[in-house]
Amino acid sequence: MRCQHRLIDVDSQAESKNAMLTKILIPSGALGLGYDRDALARGVREKPDLLAIDGGSTDSGPHYLGTGTSKYSRSSIKSEWRELMEARAEADVPLVIGTAGTSGANDAVDWLVDITKEIESETGQNVQVAVLKSGQANDQMIDALRAGKISPLEPVMEVTEELLENCTNIVALAGAEQIQAALETGADIVIAGRTTDTATIAALPLARGCHQGGAWHGAKIGECGALATTNPNSGTIMITFDKEGFTVEPMGRTAKATPYTVSAHMLYENSIPYQLYEPGGHLDVVKAKYTAVDDRSVRVEGSEWIKSDTYNVKLEGARSGGYQTVSLALVRDSRYVENIREWVADIEAKCTRKAAERVNAAFTLELRLIGLDATLGDLDKGITSSSEVGVMGIVTASSEATSKEIAKILNPYLLHHPLTEDEEMPTFAFPFSPTEMYRGEIYEFCLNHVLELDNPMDGFELTLLELQA
Amino acid sequence: MTALADVAKKIRSKNAGPFWLTIDIFCDSNTKFQQACQIADNARVAKLLGTTPDALSRYEIADLNVLKFSLPRPQIQGTRSDRDMHGASFANLLTGLTLE
Numbered sequence: 001m002r003c004q005h006r007l008i009d010v011d012s013q014a015e016s017k018n019a020m021l022t023k024i025l026i027p028s029g030a031l032g033l034g035y036d037r038d039a040l041a042r043g044v045r046e047k048p049d050l051l052a053i054d055g056g057s058t059d060s061g062p063h064y065l066g067t068g069t070s071k072y073s074r075s076s077i078k079s080e081w082r083e084l085m086e087a088r089a090e091a092d093v094p095l096v097i098g099t100a101g102t103s104g105a106n107d108a109v110d111w112l113v114d115i116t117k118e119i120e121s122e123t124g125q126n127v128q129v130a131v132l133k134s135g136q137a138n139d140q141m142i143d144a145l146r147a148g149k150i151s152p153l154e155p156v157m158e159v160t161e162e163l164l165e166n167c168t169n170i171v172a173l174a175g176a177e178q179i180q181a182a183l184e185t186g187a188d189i190v191i192a193g194r195t196t197d198t199a200t201i202a203a204l205p206l207a208r209g210c211h212q213g214g215a216w217h218g219a220k221i222g223e224c225g226a227l228a229t230t231n232p233n234s235g236t237i238m239i240t241f242d243k244e245g246f247t248v249e250p251m252g253r254t255a256k257a258t259p260y261t262v263s264a265h266m267l268y269e270n271s272i273p274y275q276l277y278e279p280g281g282h283l284d285v286v287k288a289k290y291t292a293v294d295d296r297s298v299r300v301e302g303s304e305w306i307k308s309d310t311y312n313v314k315l316e317g318a319r320s321g322g323y324q325t326v327s328l329a330l331v332r333d334s335r336y337v338e339n340i341r342e343w344v345a346d347i348e349a350k351c352t353r354k355a356a357e358r359v360n361a362a363f364t365l366e367l368r369l370i371g372l373d374a375t376l377g378d379l380d381k382g383i384t385s386s387s388e389v390g391v392m393g394i395v396t397a398s399s400e401a402t403s404k405e406i407a408k409i410l411n412p413y414l415l416h417h418p419l420t421e422d423e424e425m426p427t428f429a430f431p432f433s434p435t436e437m438y439r440g441e442i443y444e445f446c447l448n449h450v451l452e453l454d455n456p457m458d459g460f461e462l463t464l465l466e467l468q469a
Numbered sequence: 470m471t472a473l474a475d476v477a478k479k480i481r482s483k484n485a486g487p488f489w490l491t492i493d494i495f496c497d498s499n500t501k502f503q504q505a506c507q508i509a510d511n512a513r514v515a516k517l518l519g520t521t522p523d524a525l526s527r528y529e530i531a532d533l534n535v536l537k538f539s540l541p542r543p544q545i546q547g548t549r550s551d552r553d554m555h556g557a558s559f560a561n562l563l564t565g566l567t568l569e
Contacts, residue, residue, distance in 0.1 A: 060554065268483070272526070
């Protein structure tokens, strides 16, 4: 037996006097990160109206959007997703995941839908799943560019038709409107592609007429799970929204939310600490007041939502940056360690020259010094010497074959290159055979733009699946 | 000479999306926060981060005793020349900052 959830009782998003108290349970900052199971169980007992979790972000780099694959292992995701599906069934409320499969690209959404089907067939749950896709077709983005609907954000990067053509994946970040459309289908589970971190949490309170500034602000505080508390590892947090603001309460036994931990969270991974841009407007927290309810919960009021004139969604895109092979050699000989920069500069020059003679294709060769300045490069002025140095050779080329070929040309240099011509041939340490490690195609983020939409559902695709054991 | 690390209880850097880096300097008293604001002057911070003062956004958040800087990432996250995917190491550049 399944019941149709009565989620949205007000037909407009305007703040309403009849706003319904809305409790959103956030199990953790992202699916795959883990959480305290007692805290989740406690959250379910508190009768939330919805469970919301994030499935990814750009933070792990462009590979995941470039390929549409997951950062976390399939078994980790399956195990946590199964527990959340069980928690959802017990609470009998919807479960929403945004940015499914790390990047929220269409292939990543399909991957999580497949896992969901597998769990459903193993556990015998009958569920309706709304699938929201955020992937954007390259040719449609070219049309949007021609129509003047794509504008740059700071720092400005140029966008051309050729660049849009070459993206392997382009996604638009869904906001509250698209998640609300998915919830209105009455689905038990919403699997959404790329979504803003906050929209999965803010959608329901907004639809029920809760305070708009409060809905977005509370969503930002909750989006990393218990990170806005004294015990981030406990994961689970409850945000309760109403017509004037919101209340934060961690579900972990020892975790505490204080006015400090909550207000400081606006700084996290946010370049402007008082504002947050979302589709359709922005949040301003300058006038927010944070008050301790008791020693573990915080009340927030006074945040403002400022509606924009146009409805803009942010775009993300990734394109190929070539093919890469890396090698690692370890230098322990103290004379070589002392003269390591001279040694690698000589290898870079000689190997680059030799490779250019033999290979007729574009490439770059870089030797990075692990143990000296591999992390910060030229910016690092505090370098101290150590007894050994790792030399990482990085070859990036226009094809897989070229990157492997040049890495093999580099091999004898890393193994035997002498500091001066009149000395015995040295030998350095290779930790592996072969020493070359092919990294595959590399990707780069290439869009920092917004797309103007006439209707929030333009460019998003919503389908409803009925899964039966 | 008092260094930034002596008056800050934590200096944290992190990506704010693939194109921005943000640095939060947390102090545990208003006195230390005022000292941090003095030590971390825009010109000196910009120099350590290899950028220009006008590329830095500076936020002095007295309520939290936090000084925050945001700047376009020195290299876009994950490009061939980027060395730190999450941007967390840049904070180390500021620890030794002093008035002179």
